[in-house]
Amino acid sequence: MEYLDVTYHIDGPAGEAQGRAESVLLEQTVETPRAVAERYAFVRDNMMGRLLALDPDPEGGFRARMALPLVTASVDPAQFVNVLFGNASLHPFVSLDDFDVPASMGDAMGGAMGGLFRGPRFGLSGLRARLGVYGRPLTCSAVKPVGLGLAELAGLARTFALGGIDLVKDDHYLADHPFSGFAERVRACQAAVAEASAQTGRRTLYVPSLSGTPEAVRRQADLAQEAGVEAVMAAPMLLGLPLFYELTHQRLDVPVLAHPSFGGAGRIRPETLFGKLFRLFGADAVIFASYGGRFAYPPAVCRRLADALRRPWHAFEPAFPVPAGGMQVERTAELVAFYGVDTVLLIGGSLLEAGDALLDRTRAFTESVRASV
């Protein structure tokens, strides 16, 4: 069997490190109590993962190194991130320190990941080859600010190219705005850079920024490539890693410059991310880690999060809060009292622990909900 090798940083007192590490291991593999998972031979033998080491971190806290089964993670790029740091990202005491994939992934399209990842297609050497520049750093600048018209943007691109810049990129705030639409901008800047390059005899690449839904980004990528563009920029955390993967692995024939925008987005208040942003984007019901479970949002945060999903907000439909993350059947009355009637109560492990008595326990749960109001 092959494994992902993942190291998490775990905060907290020494006495809790082992327990926390084990809870993260379960969270990132079977997400059920250990007893439930070990009931099934295939799960026990193939899905459980192992804690390889738990050592004090010289900078404080602990480093927990784990082997997570590759077979779970290697199906698609979203699932890979899910196994790497999906639910664990919600624990305030955990951060992702480091990871590695098995050496067999090095067999680019034929390794144990089923050819999931191939990394950069051009990388250092491919970009240098495109530019014909060796032995010195490359230079890059940006046409900006957003709000400039086509002539101004193209003028800046031309000047940068005349000045010898290697990569002239769009500012990451340039999207498909009415005042500098993507198609027109790409054609104008690409032409300006090509013209300047012809004048100087030195290559400059114009690097437009892709932004939008997957469908829009695909159209922009095609359009840019048809216009002769030889590199593009995209923000993986903004577009989402799966769309970024589709671009790099299945769509683009040119190198990609990654922009860090939204790369620190864990620092959104949970009530704003889950309560407002998810609702705005169209979620009808939003699962979140409730107080009193495996995760640690305090009750006041949960209250605000649930309120944000349901309160009147312009003409947006209210959405269901779905408190979850280790809820117990016995807490039904308390949860209903806290969250109210317009709630979805999500209980998994606490039912599955019943084993052969699952139907009875399920009935007890659903009846307790009916009885709670």
Place this chain on the structure above:
Amino acid sequence: MEYLDVTYHIDGPAGEAQGRAESVLLEQTVETPRAVAERYAFVRDNMMGRLLALDPDPEGGFRARMALPLVTASVDPAQFVNVLFGNASLHPFVSLDDFDVPASMGDAMGGAMGGLFRGPRFGLSGLRARLGVYGRPLTCSAVKPVGLGLAELAGLARTFALGGIDLVKDDHYLADHPFSGFAERVRACQAAVAEASAQTGRRTLYVPSLSGTPEAVRRQADLAQEAGVEAVMAAPMLLGLPLFYELTHQRLDVPVLAHPSFGGAGRIRPETLFGKLFRLFGADAVIFASYGGRFAYPPAVCRRLADALRRPWHAFEPAFPVPAGGMQVERTAELVAFYGVDTVLLIGGSLLEAGDALLDRTRAFTESVRASV
């Protein structure tokens, strides 16, 4: 003009709050020095945003409320998040507290956002109507753990439905695995739940989890809907908000349950997120916030990040580090000494400040790079 109303939490001493708030305002609007932006009338009048209030937060730090121009943000869902918390997410002293959109967005498809967002399509009332359940919370459970075969998953789904659960969802670790492929799983669980519903006379919805690239997720969504599924689950932060938006606004005819996975992902070490995950996903060059600029990664983090992009790692191509975020032309020699030759030096504002002398300043930059090695 219309604005996004955004509140950031800003840490730090009182003496720095005003300066930090203003830097965040520039970062989230024109991302150039103020003098550069104000050179252009259209930019000055339409793109600059305003600091509305800066107040001490009773829990510590400050709350900075800003008006950010809607015209910049309202182009597409990725750009919306970009303006809301794109680069600001990279400042360790900033978190996103809250936001609102103009009231006109309430005119669902016809407001000032150009109909960008419509929020939940079904929401509380639509989900209740699908189930015919009123006056009590809904109940939900999950078929899990990952690794179970079709018969076991369908068996769990049937038992939950017989027990009266309203929503039987996939565990979020169930992807398109060989041992329980998406298509077969959806058909088996949907049939099991339908059969149980027929038996009890009570509706239960089976809620499969969508995972993968945009193309794969679209196929899964279509397949689920063709199989009669009446709700699906998706993790917006894992799929990326733009793909989630495409699903909810353009693709799905059924309600969506949002899963929080990866929702705290800001707590990935920068060198791991930008240096490894972005490279693994195929970035050929990775922009990051360098030490000594507007952002605050210490030199040691920048060193590790750059090293991670370039060092031998299986058969993956090395990628270019692109230190950025307020680099100055005068620092060329220092930056080359620190990052080495296999680097892209990205300088924007420091060139644009030159105004009419842009070509000269650009030449000075590119010549300083040639001279630095």
